[in-house]
Amino acid sequence: MKFTGTIWRPPYEASSLLLEVTAGCTHHKCKFCTLYNDLPFKFKMSPMEDIECDLQEVANTMKQWDGFQFDRAFLTGANPFVLKAERLLAIADLIRKYVPTVQTIGCFARVTDITLKPDSELSALAQAGYDGLTIGMETGDDEALHFMNKGYTSADIVEQCSRLDKVGISYNFFYLVSISGASRGEIGAKATAAVCNQLHPQLIGANMLTIYPDSELYQEIQRGNWQEESEVEKYREIRVLIENLEIPTQFAALGASNAFQLHGSLPKDKNALTATIDKIIETVGEEKLRDYRMNLRHL
Structure with missing residues:
Protein backbone atom coordinates (compact mmCIF):
# COMPACT_ATOMS: atom_id res chain seq x y z
CA MET A 1 0.00 0.00 0.00
CA GLY A 132 -17.20 9.84 13.02
CA LEU A 133 -15.20 12.68 11.48
CA THR A 134 -12.35 14.04 13.59
CA ILE A 135 -12.32 17.85 13.57
CA GLY A 136 -9.47 19.89 15.01
CA MET A 137 -11.62 22.63 16.46
CA GLU A 138 -8.65 23.44 18.77
CA THR A 139 -10.58 26.02 20.83
CA GLY A 140 -13.66 28.20 21.04
CA ASP A 141 -11.47 31.22 21.85
CA ASP A 142 -11.74 33.55 18.85
CA GLU A 143 -8.64 35.51 19.82
CA ALA A 144 -6.56 32.33 19.79
CA LEU A 145 -8.15 31.06 16.55
CA HIS A 146 -7.22 34.34 14.86
CA PHE A 147 -3.68 34.47 16.22
CA MET A 148 -2.97 30.86 15.23
CA ASN A 149 -4.30 31.35 11.68
CA LYS A 150 -6.93 28.61 11.94
CA GLY A 151 -9.04 30.22 9.23
CA TYR A 152 -12.41 30.09 10.99
CA THR A 153 -14.21 31.46 14.04
CA SER A 154 -16.07 29.87 16.94
CA ALA A 155 -19.34 30.85 15.23
CA ASP A 156 -18.21 28.88 12.16
CA ILE A 157 -17.63 25.81 14.34
CA VAL A 158 -21.16 26.01 15.70
CA GLU A 159 -22.74 26.67 12.31
CA GLN A 160 -20.95 23.95 10.37
CA CYS A 161 -21.05 21.23 13.01
CA SER A 162 -24.75 21.91 13.54
CA ARG A 163 -25.13 20.99 9.87
CA LEU A 164 -23.38 17.67 10.55
CA ASP A 165 -25.76 17.09 13.46
CA LYS A 166 -28.68 17.78 11.15
CA VAL A 167 -27.69 15.19 8.51
CA GLY A 168 -26.56 12.57 11.02
CA ILE A 169 -22.78 12.63 10.55
CA SER A 170 -21.21 12.21 13.98
CA TYR A 171 -17.91 13.87 14.82
CA ASN A 172 -15.16 14.11 17.40
CA PHE A 173 -13.37 17.28 18.45
CA PHE A 174 -9.67 17.74 19.09
CA TYR A 175 -9.06 20.45 21.71
CA LEU A 176 -5.56 21.94 21.90
CA VAL A 177 -4.66 22.72 25.50
CA SER A 178 -2.67 25.99 25.92
CA ILE A 179 -3.56 27.40 22.49
CA SER A 180 -4.88 30.54 24.24
CA GLY A 181 -1.49 31.16 25.85
CA ALA A 182 -0.26 31.87 29.35
CA SER A 183 -2.86 33.26 31.79
CA ARG A 184 -5.66 32.74 29.23
CA GLY A 185 -6.13 28.98 29.48
CA GLU A 186 -9.24 29.12 31.61
CA ILE A 187 -10.72 31.74 29.28
CA GLY A 188 -10.14 29.43 26.34
CA ALA A 189 -11.54 26.43 28.22
CA LYS A 190 -14.77 28.23 29.11
CA ALA A 191 -15.18 29.54 25.55
CA THR A 192 -14.64 26.03 24.19
CA ALA A 193 -17.18 24.52 26.57
CA ALA A 194 -19.68 27.19 25.47
CA VAL A 195 -19.20 26.11 21.84
CA CYS A 196 -19.38 22.40 22.58
CA ASN A 197 -22.48 22.80 24.71
CA GLN A 198 -24.35 23.96 21.58
CA LEU A 199 -23.36 20.84 19.65
CA HIS A 200 -23.26 17.05 19.87
CA PRO A 201 -19.65 15.84 19.60
CA GLN A 202 -19.42 12.17 20.47
CA LEU A 203 -15.92 12.72 21.91
CA ILE A 204 -13.79 15.68 22.94
CA GLY A 205 -10.13 14.75 22.84
CA ALA A 206 -7.60 16.98 24.60
CA ASN A 207 -4.09 17.28 23.21
CA MET A 208 -1.37 19.25 24.99
CA LEU A 209 0.30 21.90 22.86
CA THR A 210 3.92 20.89 22.27
CA ILE A 211 6.02 23.54 20.51
CA TYR A 212 8.80 22.52 18.14
CA PRO A 213 11.54 24.83 16.80
CA ASP A 214 10.39 24.45 13.18
CA SER A 215 6.95 25.88 13.96
CA GLU A 216 5.92 29.47 13.27
CA LEU A 217 4.67 29.64 16.87
CA TYR A 218 8.22 29.05 18.11
CA GLN A 219 9.30 32.14 16.16
CA GLU A 220 6.43 34.14 17.69
CA ILE A 221 7.68 33.15 21.14
CA GLN A 222 11.23 34.24 20.25
CA ARG A 223 9.84 37.61 19.13
CA GLY A 224 8.01 37.97 22.45
CA ASN A 225 4.55 37.86 20.86
CA TRP A 226 3.21 34.80 22.70
CA GLN A 227 3.88 32.83 25.88
CA GLU A 228 3.10 29.21 26.63
CA GLU A 229 1.24 28.06 29.73
CA SER A 230 3.07 26.12 32.38
CA GLU A 231 2.34 22.37 32.48
CA VAL A 232 0.32 22.73 35.67
CA GLU A 233 -1.70 25.51 34.05
CA LYS A 234 -2.49 23.13 31.19
CA TYR A 235 -4.00 20.61 33.60
CA ARG A 236 -5.97 23.35 35.33
CA GLU A 237 -7.25 24.36 31.90
CA ILE A 238 -8.43 20.82 31.19
CA ARG A 239 -10.15 20.77 34.56
CA VAL A 240 -12.05 23.98 33.77
CA LEU A 241 -13.12 22.57 30.40
CA ILE A 242 -14.49 19.41 32.00
CA GLU A 243 -16.25 21.37 34.74
CA ASN A 244 -18.02 23.57 32.18
CA LEU A 245 -19.13 20.89 29.74
CA GLU A 246 -22.86 20.31 30.13
CA ILE A 247 -23.49 17.83 27.30
CA PRO A 248 -23.30 14.04 27.34
CA THR A 249 -20.05 13.12 25.59
CA GLN A 250 -16.84 11.16 25.94
CA PHE A 251 -13.80 13.04 27.20
CA ALA A 252 -10.33 11.76 26.46
CA ALA A 253 -6.67 12.74 26.65
CA LEU A 254 -5.01 9.78 24.97
CA GLY A 255 -2.34 10.99 22.55
CA ALA A 256 1.41 11.11 23.10
CA SER A 257 1.24 14.82 23.97
CA ASN A 258 -0.47 13.88 27.24
CA ALA A 259 1.85 12.72 30.02
CA PHE A 260 -1.13 11.02 31.65
CA GLN A 261 -4.00 9.31 29.86
CA LEU A 262 -7.54 10.35 30.76
CA HIS A 263 -10.83 8.90 29.52
CA GLY A 264 -14.36 9.02 30.83
CA SER A 265 -18.01 9.63 30.05
CA LEU A 266 -19.60 12.95 30.88
CA PRO A 267 -21.41 13.80 33.02
CA LYS A 268 -21.07 10.46 34.83
CA ASP A 269 -17.28 10.56 35.28
CA LYS A 270 -16.85 14.32 35.75
CA ASN A 271 -15.90 14.10 39.43
CA ALA A 272 -13.51 11.21 38.86
CA LEU A 273 -11.76 13.01 36.01
CA THR A 274 -11.32 16.26 37.93
CA ALA A 275 -10.08 14.33 40.99
CA THR A 276 -7.47 12.60 38.82
CA ILE A 277 -6.33 15.96 37.46
CA ASP A 278 -6.07 17.38 40.99
CA LYS A 279 -3.90 14.41 41.97
CA ILE A 280 -1.60 14.92 38.98
CA ILE A 281 -1.14 18.58 39.87
CA GLU A 282 -0.50 17.84 43.55
CA THR A 283 1.71 14.75 43.30
CA VAL A 284 3.56 15.12 39.99
CA GLY A 285 4.09 18.84 39.73
CA GLU A 286 5.56 21.24 37.18
CA GLU A 287 9.13 19.95 37.02
CA LYS A 288 8.29 16.35 36.08
CA LEU A 289 5.50 17.38 33.73
CA ARG A 290 7.80 19.84 31.97
CA ASP A 291 10.50 17.20 31.70
CA TYR A 292 8.03 14.99 29.83
CA ARG A 293 7.20 17.85 27.45
CA MET A 294 10.82 18.75 26.74
CA ASN A 295 11.72 15.14 25.98
CA LEU A 296 8.79 14.52 23.67
CA ARG A 297 10.71 14.35 20.40
CA HIS A 298 7.75 13.67 18.19
CA LEU A 299 3.97 13.61 18.49
Missing part, protein backbone atom coordinates in the same frame (compact mmCIF):
# COMPACT_ATOMS: atom_id res chain seq x y z
CA LYS A 2 1.11 3.54 -0.72
CA PHE A 3 1.66 6.00 2.13
CA THR A 4 3.36 9.39 1.96
CA GLY A 5 5.31 10.85 4.86
CA THR A 6 4.26 10.30 8.48
CA ILE A 7 0.75 8.88 8.77
CA TRP A 8 -1.39 10.41 11.51
CA ARG A 9 -4.57 8.93 12.94
CA PRO A 10 -6.56 9.43 16.16
CA PRO A 11 -5.95 6.84 18.91
CA TYR A 12 -9.50 5.52 18.51
CA GLU A 13 -8.92 4.65 14.83
CA ALA A 14 -6.28 2.03 15.71
CA SER A 15 -8.34 -0.88 14.37
CA SER A 16 -9.54 0.92 11.23
CA LEU A 17 -8.36 0.24 7.70
CA LEU A 18 -6.00 3.12 6.86
CA LEU A 19 -6.33 4.27 3.27
CA GLU A 20 -4.35 7.15 1.78
CA VAL A 21 -6.57 9.39 -0.34
CA THR A 22 -4.75 12.68 0.31
CA ALA A 23 -1.40 13.78 1.69
CA GLY A 24 -0.67 17.05 3.39
CA CYS A 25 -3.03 19.86 4.38
CA THR A 26 -4.92 22.32 2.18
CA HIS A 27 -4.55 25.01 4.86
CA HIS A 28 -1.05 24.41 6.25
CA LYS A 29 -0.96 27.80 7.97
CA CYS A 30 -1.60 27.00 11.64
CA LYS A 31 1.28 28.52 13.59
CA PHE A 32 1.67 25.60 16.00
CA CYS A 33 1.53 22.75 13.47
CA THR A 34 4.59 20.82 12.24
CA LEU A 35 2.85 17.54 11.41
CA TYR A 36 3.27 17.80 7.64
CA ASN A 37 6.60 19.62 7.44
CA ASP A 38 8.27 16.46 6.16
CA LEU A 39 6.35 16.66 2.87
CA PRO A 40 7.85 18.44 -0.17
CA PHE A 41 4.41 19.77 -1.11
CA LYS A 42 1.44 21.37 0.64
CA PHE A 43 -1.33 19.01 -0.44
CA LYS A 44 -2.08 16.38 -3.05
CA MET A 45 -4.84 13.93 -3.91
CA SER A 46 -4.10 10.27 -4.51
CA PRO A 47 -5.04 9.14 -8.02
CA MET A 48 -8.16 6.99 -7.99
CA GLU A 49 -6.10 4.25 -9.67
CA ASP A 50 -3.74 4.19 -6.67
CA ILE A 51 -6.64 4.05 -4.23
CA GLU A 52 -8.21 1.13 -6.10
CA CYS A 53 -4.85 -0.66 -6.26
CA ASP A 54 -4.42 -0.31 -2.50
CA LEU A 55 -7.92 -1.67 -1.88
CA GLN A 56 -7.21 -4.62 -4.18
CA GLU A 57 -4.11 -5.33 -2.10
CA VAL A 58 -6.19 -5.20 1.10
CA ALA A 59 -8.79 -7.56 -0.38
CA ASN A 60 -6.13 -10.04 -1.49
CA THR A 61 -4.37 -9.91 1.87
CA MET A 62 -7.60 -10.43 3.80
CA LYS A 63 -8.20 -13.66 1.91
CA GLN A 64 -5.09 -14.98 3.64
CA TRP A 65 -6.24 -13.84 7.10
CA ASP A 66 -8.49 -16.41 8.66
CA GLY A 67 -11.78 -14.65 9.42
CA PHE A 68 -10.28 -11.18 9.91
CA GLN A 69 -12.33 -8.26 8.64
CA PHE A 70 -12.46 -4.46 8.79
CA ASP A 71 -15.72 -2.77 9.75
CA ARG A 72 -14.34 0.77 9.45
CA ALA A 73 -12.00 2.68 7.15
CA PHE A 74 -10.07 5.83 8.00
CA LEU A 75 -8.94 8.03 5.12
CA THR A 76 -5.50 9.50 5.82
CA GLY A 77 -4.24 13.03 5.28
CA ALA A 78 -4.81 16.23 7.22
CA ASN A 79 -8.28 16.91 5.78
CA PRO A 80 -9.59 14.44 3.18
CA PHE A 81 -13.10 15.78 3.76
CA VAL A 82 -12.08 18.75 1.60
CA LEU A 83 -12.43 16.52 -1.46
CA LYS A 84 -15.48 17.10 -3.60
CA ALA A 85 -18.48 15.01 -2.59
CA GLU A 86 -18.40 13.23 -5.95
CA ARG A 87 -14.87 11.98 -5.28
CA LEU A 88 -15.63 11.00 -1.68
CA LEU A 89 -18.65 9.02 -2.88
CA ALA A 90 -16.54 7.29 -5.53
CA ILE A 91 -14.00 6.34 -2.85
CA ALA A 92 -16.82 4.93 -0.71
CA ASP A 93 -17.98 2.84 -3.69
CA LEU A 94 -14.48 1.43 -4.13
CA ILE A 95 -14.22 0.58 -0.45
CA ARG A 96 -17.55 -1.26 -0.57
CA LYS A 97 -16.45 -3.10 -3.73
CA TYR A 98 -13.21 -4.46 -2.32
CA VAL A 99 -13.82 -4.50 1.45
CA PRO A 100 -17.59 -4.95 1.76
CA THR A 101 -17.42 -5.50 5.53
CA VAL A 102 -16.62 -1.79 6.04
CA GLN A 103 -19.70 -0.06 7.44
CA THR A 104 -18.40 3.45 8.21
CA ILE A 105 -15.72 5.77 6.87
CA GLY A 106 -13.93 8.40 8.94
CA CYS A 107 -11.25 11.00 8.32
CA PHE A 108 -9.82 14.26 9.60
CA ALA A 109 -11.79 17.35 8.57
CA ARG A 110 -11.41 21.09 8.85
CA VAL A 111 -14.43 23.22 9.72
CA THR A 112 -13.96 24.93 6.35
CA ASP A 113 -14.30 21.57 4.53
CA ILE A 114 -17.90 21.33 5.72
CA THR A 115 -18.64 24.85 4.48
CA LEU A 116 -17.85 23.77 0.91
CA LYS A 117 -20.66 21.20 0.84
CA PRO A 118 -24.41 21.92 0.65
CA ASP A 119 -26.75 19.94 2.89
CA SER A 120 -27.72 17.64 0.02
CA GLU A 121 -24.09 16.54 -0.40
CA LEU A 122 -23.61 16.07 3.34
CA SER A 123 -26.73 13.88 3.40
CA ALA A 124 -25.40 11.79 0.51
CA LEU A 125 -22.08 11.34 2.29
CA ALA A 126 -23.87 10.27 5.46
CA GLN A 127 -25.83 7.68 3.48
CA ALA A 128 -22.58 6.45 1.93
CA GLY A 129 -21.18 5.71 5.40
CA TYR A 130 -19.16 8.81 6.23
CA ASP A 131 -19.37 9.13 10.01
